[in-house]
Amino acid sequence: MTTDTTTKDTAPGAPAPGTTVLDARGVTMRFGGLTAVNGVDLTVNSGEIVGLIGPNGAGKTTFFNCLTGLYIPTEGEVRYKGTVLPAKSFKVTAAGIARTFQNIRLFANMTVLENVLVGRHTRTKEGFWSAVLRGPGFHKAEATSRERAMELLEFVGLDAKADHLARNLPYGEQRKLEIARALASEPGLLLLDEPTAGMNPQETRATEELVFAIRDKGIAVLVIEHDMRFIFNLCDRVAVLVQGQKLVEGDSATVQGDERVVAAYLGEPLENDPGAAEAAEVEAAEAAQADTTKDTAAGKENDR
Numbered sequence: 249m250t251t252d253t254t255t256k257d258t259a260p261g262a263p264a265p266g267t268t269v270l271d272a273r274g275v276t277m278r279f280g281g282l283t284a285v286n287g288v289d290l291t292v293n294s295g296e297i298v299g300l301i302g303p304n305g306a307g308k309t310t311f312f313n314c315l316t317g318l319y320i321p322t323e324g325e326v327r328y329k330g331t332v333l334p335a336k337s338f339k340v341t342a343a344g345i346a347r348t349f350q351n352i353r354l355f356a357n358m359t360v361l362e363n364v365l366v367g368r369h370t371r372t373k374e375g376f377w378s379a380v381l382r383g384p385g386f387h388k389a390e391a392t393s394r395e396r397a398m399e400l401l402e403f404v405g406l407d408a409k410a411d412h413l414a415r416n417l418p419y420g421e422q423r424k425l426e427i428a429r430a431l432a433s434e435p436g437l438l439l440l441d442e443p444t445a446g447m448n449p450q451e452t453r454a455t456e457e458l459v460f461a462i463r464d465k466g467i468a469v470l471v472i473e474h475d476m477r478f479i480f481n482l483c484d485r486v487a488v489l490v491q492g493q494k495l496v497e498g499d500s501a502t503v504q505g506d507e508r509v510v511a512a513y514l515g516e517p518l519e520n521d522p523g524a525a526e527a528a529e530v531e532a533a534e535a536a537q538a539d540t541t542k543d544t545a546a547g548k549e550n551d552r
């Protein structure tokens with residue numbers, strides 16, 4: 249596990265160490281009669297990886313949407329570095345919050361590099377006419393953007409595939425590309441919505457390392473995930489949402505040991521439950537072994 253907290257390679261949008269980056273207070277989101285998120289407080293500080301977990305339908309994605317300007321909370325307030333967030337998602341991105349989505353949203357027919365360049369648009373000052381006239385300012389900005397995009401691709405391990413079409417990447421690499429694109433807006437806070445969904449154990453492990461490396465660049469991270477092993481390995485702090493409300497918040501050991509959390513998940517097996525597959529495999533192998541032993545014993549009986 250990478251635990252190096254040096255910030256020698258600090259990202260441009262990274263906040264000063266130890267500051268509150270995100271401060272959500274009393275966030276409530278109602279859809280008609282349904283209260284999807286109910287008075288949730290959550291802070292994320294610089295240098296922190298915070299996890300948001302909860303059963304299906306607990307309100308995690310809705311809460312994320314309230315943090316990124318996709319939804320305007322019915323009640324409550326969200327501040328980023330002390331300033332109340334604007335109500336438009338592109339302004340939230342420009343302010344310094346970037347996100348990935350539960351369902352990958354890449355430009356499938358664009359190259360890997362182009363996808364990252366799209367993510368840089370909130371950081372390029374060159375306007376429409378500059379782009380049309382393609383003057384020296386445009387070319388310089390374009391060269392800088394390409395250079396930064398390639399750096400980010402190298403960071404996530406996709407530089408060799410810069411010219412591939414996004415749709416031709418394997419699933420795990422598409423998720424990495426989404427992260428590179430989000431980083432292209434030079435965020436101070438990165439929100440990851442189920443970054444390991446559909447990944448195999450090796451890809452999940454690589455994603456864990458990538459998130460640590462992002463944190464080591466000074467970017468605060470808030471992550472939703474159903475894979476508990478991933479969350480508890482990764483996060484400095486974990487908040488548990490149940491039916492729209494924050495039930496518990498604390499470090500991994502505190503949350504894992506909280507009876508209310510265990511109860512909230514009862515009746516709904518954890519997705520990617522750590523060890524469940526292996527346990528099933530061992531049980532099956534033991535059962536098969538028992539059968540073979542029985543057959544052999546029976547065979548020996550018959551031989552007599």
Ligand SMILES: Nc1ncnc2c1ncn2[C@@H]1O[C@H](COP(=O)(O)OP(=O)(O)OP(=O)(O)O)[C@@H](O)[C@H]1O
Nearest residue numbers: 279282283284302303304305306307308309310311
């Ligand atoms: N746009 C919407 N309109 C109406 N209801 C919604 C909307 N978005 C979410 N909901 C409802 O709000 C509740 C919370 O949903 P949400 O997707 O935020 O949960 P979640 O914790 O992210 O679940 P999952 O882990 O399955 O992704 C659910 O009951 C859902 O049906």
